[in-house]
Amino acid sequence: MVLNLPFSPAIQARLRWWLLFLLPLWPLANLVGLGVSNDLGTDPAKFVVDEMGTWAINFLWITLAITPARQVLGWGWALKFRRMMGLYALFYGVLHLLAFCTFLIGWRSDLFFRELTERPYIIVGALALLILIPMGITSTKSMMRRLGKRWKTLHRWIYPASLLVMLHFIWQIRASFYEQLIYGLLLAVLLGYRLYLRYQR
Template identity: 50%
Template sequence: MPFAWLLYGAFAGGLGPDPAKTVILQTGEWALRFLLLTLAVSPLRRISGWYWPMRLRRMLGLFAFFYACVHLASFCQFYTGWDAGRLLEELAERPYITVGALAWVLLLPLAITSTHAMQRRLGRNWRRLHRLVYPALLLACVHLAWQVRSDYGEALVYGVFAALLLGYRWFAGRRSRQ
């Protein structure tokens, strides 16, 4: 729905005075939201006892990757014009872009290996590979926080949710090893 709403806004002229900025911001926020939702599934299952959210986890993760791809593609289209030299210049000059690009790079193998066939093919390594979601989430939060100019409130809220989810997983992992 968020993407459909964004498309509607683009065609209806409802994206405000700077549509490029709106598209980039909205797709980035939705990528982070879906990433957080993906990581919230396991704790929700453990706390509530419900199994049905587990069936949504892969889809949520792929939505996160989809929005991250649209976010990156929008940046490339609107700010670099798909010029590789300009893109490298932006990466070198703006560390928050570099961090965001690294987060996307970490999400790429997760999306590629999200199928049942890849789970079987990779075996135990699949789970190890998919732990890349944790540094990807941290990088995404840093990406958001670094680009904020004045109001850190929203970045702080995302950071707190990320810290809670990662902290829960860390404590749950420690308890299961004891």
């Protein structure tokens, strides 16, 4: 994944930044395109909510993969994009919530309250999103400076958030657990790596 382009390092870095900034917007653009051409299927509400949720998980897992990628694969450049990927996880998580409120329950507060109190998988999903929000807010450089050591502590909340997200996903297993198994194994590797390092120390 290290881009070896015939440009100066500065331009390479800039190109990489733009690429990694724009690429994560593709799922959203794709969805808008499908919406415009009326190709979201028979149940577009469900489709859009699921897509946004899936990409929120994808970016959360990618965020968690950056530290191992840097340390194990030597991708030093990747660290610069950790906050960006985390913000994309939050971005798609918020879109997931907005799509749920708009398309699935039509902003009916009675339904929203019932979903939030009666459905365990929604409760854990909402908790995960609540955790990601302060992390997103404090993702600026000035916030990093201002919070100092506490910034790192705060952002370690990505670990419980990822576990809640996994639970949110597992509780939706119906006829097949294939996807949950894949995501679960990936998360086990990503979190297991941290545990391993801790144990080593």
